[in-house]
Amino acid sequence: MTGDANAEQDKARRFRDAALPHLDDVYALARYLMRGSADAEDAVQECYLRALRHFDSYRGPAMKPWLLAILRNVCNAEFARRGKQEIAADYSEDEPAAEEVPMWQEPQASPEAALLREQDGATIRRLIAELPQPFREAIVLREVNDLSYQQIAEVSGVPVGTVMSRLARARSILRSAWNVAEGAVR
Amino acid sequence: MNCTECELLLHPLIDGELDAVHARDVEAHVTTCAGCAEKLKTLRAMREAMAGADLKFAAPASLRNRIEAALPSPSAQIIAPRRFSQPSRRTFFGGFAAGAALSGAIAATLVVGVFRSDQSQQVADEVVSAHIRSLQAGHLMDVETSDQHTVKPWFDGRVDVAPPVIDLTAQGFTLLGGRLDYIDGEPVASVIYQRRKHVINLFVAQRLGVKHAGAMAETIQGYNVRHWSEQGLDFWAVSDLAGDELDEFVQKISAAVHPSGPS
Numbered sequence: 349m350t351g352d353a354n355a356e357q358d359k360a361r362r363f364r365d366a367a368l369p370h371l372d373d374v375y376a377l378a379r380y381l382m383r384g385s386a387d388a389e390d391a392v393q394e395c396y397l398r399a400l401r402h403f404d405s406y407r408g409p410a411m412k413p414w415l416l417a418i419l420r421n422v423c424n425a426e427f428a429r430r431g432k433q434e435i436a437a438d439y440s441e442d443e444p445a446a447e448e449v450p451m452w453q454e455p456q457a458s459p460e461a462a463l464l465r466e467q468d469g470a471t472i473r474r475l476i477a478e479l480p481q482p483f484r485e486a487i488v489l490r491e492v493n494d495l496s497y498q499q500i501a502e503v504s505g506v507p508v509g510t511v512m513s514r515l516a517r518a519r520s521i522l523r524s525a526w527n528v529a530e531g532a533v534r
Numbered sequence: 535m536n537c538t539e540c541e542l543l544l545h546p547l548i549d550g551e552l553d554a555v556h557a558r559d560v561e562a563h564v565t566t567c568a569g570c571a572e573k574l575k576t577l578r579a580m581r582e583a584m585a586g587a588d589l590k591f592a593a594p595a596s597l598r599n600r601i602e603a604a605l606p607s608p609s610a611q612i613i614a615p616r617r618f619s620q621p622s623r624r625t626f627f628g629g630f631a632a633g634a635a636l637s638g639a640i641a642a643t644l645v646v647g648v649f650r651s652d653q654s655q656q657v658a659d660e661v662v663s664a665h666i667r668s669l670q671a672g673h674l675m676d677v678e679t680s681d682q683h684t685v686k687p688w689f690d691g692r693v694d695v696a697p698p699v700i701d702l703t704a705q706g707f708t709l710l711g712g713r714l715d716y717i718d719g720e721p722v723a724s725v726i727y728q729r730r731k732h733v734i735n736l737f738v739a740q741r742l743g744v745k746h747a748g749a750m751a752e753t754i755q756g757y758n759v760r761h762w763s764e765q766g767l768d769f770w771a772v773s774d775l776a777g778d779e780l781d782e783f784v785q786k787i788s789a790a791v792h793p794s795g796p797s
Contacts, residue, residue, distance in 0.1 A: 372592050400605065472584060506716065
């Protein structure tokens with residue numbers, strides 16, 4: 349075995365240890381950005397291949413935002429290649445049954461808060477999937493991937509102020525859609 | 535703190551991103567304002583509903599295996615991805631460019647949507663919001679220096695204008711630095727000055743609201759706003775500085791931009 353092959357294997361091992369623990373996070377973002385499980389899997393695989401290729405020059409930031417930034421570029425490149433906007437997909441199709449309603453902390457929930465509480469996981473996922481791109485990306489990076497504002501700014505390549513206004517906008521759209529969804533089941 | 539400021543800061547508050555001083559201010563405001571208290575409660579309810587709902591997706595085992603298999607090992611070579619085009623260093627950077635083009639297109643549609651509505655008022659509100667955001671700890675400056683010859687080149691390639699950066703220290707306005715901001719989704723240069731404890735954001739862009747040769751004065755949510763156009767640029771000055779002092783600032787900037795003397 350040559351020294352080069354040894355170095356390659358060592359790099360692969362370090363990469364595996366650093367990058368694979370974030371696979372679920374990367375996949376979740378891919379699902380929300382690509383809106384389909386087959387496209388999401390392809391995007392994630394492409395993301396990991398690119399990440400491995402650039403792993404030598406990786407000096408930070410944290411591994412998770414670095415991977416998510418690569419994934420975001422993969423998805424954008426794919427949309428650009430197709431030359432069209434994302435296609436809406438029926439999100440609930442292959443989803444497992446909704447989670448239980450979370451326990452409520454506040455003793456006196458407002459009427460609107462009570463509505464929000466009753467929305468189940470499948471509905472929330474569908475409403476997020478329907479958000480326009482920049483707002484969807486921001487809210488998923490925040491609520492699903494659990495990134496800080498600074499990390500979201502780095503992943504999306506925009507200033508922190510823009511992250512704040514995108515999150516505000518995302519939540520405002522979600523809140524309206526939420527109320528409509530609630531009205532529909534009543 | 536007023537309701538507009540409070541509303542902007544509710545999001546960083548529930549996300550745990552607000553510094554202690556601002557968090558205290560927001561919480562103090564919320565105890566006295568039923569409207570903002572309701573908004574905060576709704577936002578918290580949303581966050582908790584989202585935290586309680588399982589929004590994550592677990593990667594399928596087959597995907598994990600595919601990626602594992604693609605990593606170099608004694609027996610396996612890198613396996614080409616199934617459907618995406620064969621990657622190269624060039625497509626990696628091409629991806630960056632395509633991403634930028636895509637977000638540019640999205641920004642453009644946003645701007646058109648906004649500009650069809652009450653253009654000037656909308657921009658004025660956005661400018662004040664940007665000013666308030668900038669006052670958050672750590673958000674004021676991207677380049678921090680009182681040297682105009684450092685601030686001006688910093689904007690090169692970041693915005694499509696060369697904003698005038700003028701040293702007004704002798705006139706009582708200290709140059710603090712510069713920042714790239716976004717208003718209506720478009721990059722805007724902000725040059726930051728200070729008089730005593732009052733921060734002035736001077737936003738400069740090629741097109742930002744309706745053109746006005748003379749300065750337009752307005753007060754929005756307690757902030758003084760001045761807007762004027764000169765040398766093909768739109769200027770917006772925002773500060774909590776007294777109106778006459780902000781007028782003085784506008785005159786100094788205008789005189790420096792237009793050495794032959796303002797009309």
